[in-house]
Amino acid sequence: MAVSLREYRARIKSTESMKKITRAMELIAASRIIKAQQRAQQAAPYARELTRAVSAVATFSNVDHPLTHEEENPKRAAVLVITSDRGLAGAYSSSVLKEVERLSERLREEGKEIDYFLAGRKAVAYFKFRQRPFVDSWTGFSDQPSYDVAAQIGRALIDAFLKQQGEEGDVDEVHIVYTRFRSMLVQEPTAVRLLPLEVVEGEEPPGEAELLPLYEFEPSAAEVLDGLLPQYVQSRIFYSLLQAAASELAARQKAMKSATDNAEELIKKFTRIANQARQAGITQEISEIVGGVNALADAQAAAND
Amino acid sequence: MADHKGAAGSEALHVELVAADRTVWSGDAAMVIARTKEGDLGVLRDHAPALSLLAEAVVEIQVEGTDDVVVAAVDGGFLSVAHNRVSILSEHIELGEEIHVERVKAELEEARGLIGANNEAERRVRHAEARLRAAEKVSSGASH
Numbered sequence: 001m002a003v004s005l006r007e008y009r010a011r012i013k014s015t016e017s018m019k020k021i022t023r024a025m026e027l028i029a030a031s032r033i034i035k036a037q038q039r040a041q042q043a044a045p046y047a048r049e050l051t052r053a054v055s056a057v058a059t060f061s062n063v064d065h066p067l068t069h070e071e072e073n074p075k076r077a078a079v080l081v082i083t084s085d086r087g088l089a090g091a092y093s094s095s096v097l098k099e100v101e102r103l104s105e106r107l108r109e110e111g112k113e114i115d116y117f118l119a120g121r122k123a124v125a126y127f128k129f130r131q132r133p134f135v136d137s138w139t140g141f142s143d144q145p146s147y148d149v150a151a152q153i154g155r156a157l158i159d160a161f162l163k164q165q166g167e168e169g170d171v172d173e174v175h176i177v178y179t180r181f182r183s184m185l186v187q188e189p190t191a192v193r194l195l196p197l198e199v200v201e202g203e204e205p206p207g208e209a210e211l212l213p214l215y216e217f218e219p220s221a222a223e224v225l226d227g228l229l230p231q232y233v234q235s236r237i238f239y240s241l242l243q244a245a246a247s248e249l250a251a252r253q254k255a256m257k258s259a260t261d262n263a264e265e266l267i268k269k270f271t272r273i274a275n276q277a278r279q280a281g282i283t284q285e286i287s288e289i290v291g292g293v294n295a296l297a298d299a300q301a302a303a304n305d
Numbered sequence: 306m307a308d309h310k311g312a313a314g315s316e317a318l319h320v321e322l323v324a325a326d327r328t329v330w331s332g333d334a335a336m337v338i339a340r341t342k343e344g345d346l347g348v349l350r351d352h353a354p355a356l357s358l359l360a361e362a363v364v365e366i367q368v369e370g371t372d373d374v375v376v377a378a379v380d381g382g383f384l385s386v387a388h389n390r391v392s393i394l395s396e397h398i399e400l401g402e403e404i405h406v407e408r409v410k411a412e413l414e415e416a417r418g419l420i421g422a423n424n425e426a427e428r429r430v431r432h433a434e435a436r437l438r439a440a441e442k443v444s445s446g447a448s449h
Contacts, residue, residue, distance in 0.1 A: 039326065042326055042327045043326050043327075046325050049392045053385050056356060058384070140409055147326050151396065213354035216354065216355040219342055219357075220360070224356055235325065
């Protein structure tokens with residue numbers, strides 16, 4: 001019996017309080033997921049209308065916009081990495097970072113250099129620890145992103161994209177790595193190319209019933225497109241941020257649930273060992289008493305003889 | 306959307322006022338007045354399909370069947386009309402009732418001070434002015 005009963009009791013107690021904490025975190029994450037999903041739903045009409053409008057303009061005018069222009073010989077790519085600000089979410093951030101490494105390797109094989117843009121403290125910490133350079137970073141919003149942040153990130157990426165090749169800080173394509181929220185159980189790290197935009201593909205085409213009407217554009221199709229595309233980019237980024245937020249919370253809930261389960265197991269195990277130790281103590285005491293009584297009886301018998 | 310077909314003229318003008326993170330207002334309207342980059346635009350029933358960029362200004366929606374007018378300040382964005390369906394999209398939309406006049410006035414002062422320093426300031430001034438107008442319109446409408 002290496003450890004005394006008292007120490008086991010103390011361990012049980014601390015595990016119990018740990019369990020309470022992880023349980024609370026699990027419940028908080030669960031309630032926030034609902035909010036995050038609501039936010040994603042509220043943002044959906046904007047994204048839907050914007051997509052309709054962009055495809056309307058793209059269908060009726062010959063799209064040749066800087067944001068849809070493919071560079072013939074792309075040399076640099078920007079990668080926007082979306083991770084969480086805080087840990088305790090299982091493998092959430094590290095699986096995003098793994099996806100980033102995979103994408104980076106692919107881009108490097110294609111002979112492109114990479115500029116990193118980071119969102120979330122985990123990504124920043126990862127890059128700083130490895131002393132790898134990054135262009136810009138945004139932190140402090142990962143579990144409830146606002147549109148303003150998305151707009152800020154969007155502007156930075158669009159600016160970098162619109163620069164001429166050879167100019168300082170120019171990139172020829174922009175990728176986003178984020179975690180797609182499939183369900184409460186499944187979240188997948190995903191890499192998508194954001195720029196140059198592929199307006200017609202990728203989005204679900206409008207159904208036969210709602211063929212696009214012949215719009216009149218004001219001031220002109222080109223200017224409308226000019227106004228719409230940056231907003232479209234920002235709304236895509238906002239969508240990724242919202243998906244990432246929901247995924248983060250789901251991952252955290254799952255991680256905290258298994259932590260709570262583990263704590264429960266541990267408490268069970270410790271209780272069993274503590275009971276064993278207690279029983280061993282009692283048995284020893286009894287055998288000591290019995291031994292003592294026997295010895296006394298033997299001594300008395302010897303004296304009486 | 307798909308359920309809005311049927312004979313032209315037999316249905317009301319359906320309006321969706323959508324900001325980046327929420328739907329601000331949606332319902333049927335008699336008329337929508339908005340300011341585009343080219344000038345004011347009024348939309349009645351059976352308007353031809355159009356897609357216009359909006360200026361930082363006030364959008365008014367006369368609600369169908371009542372005297373109510375919904376007044377909102379938009380921050381650029383665009384308006385699209387098709388099949389008696391109007392969508393007004395802007396990154397930030399505030400209804401007149403939601404606007405804190407004092408706060409906007411303070412912001413207006415601040416933005417005016419920055420004019421010339423950067424291009425952003427002029428846009429902020431216009432946006433703040435639009436919000437003030439929206440708030441004024443709502444309060445003057447309520448006092449009648």
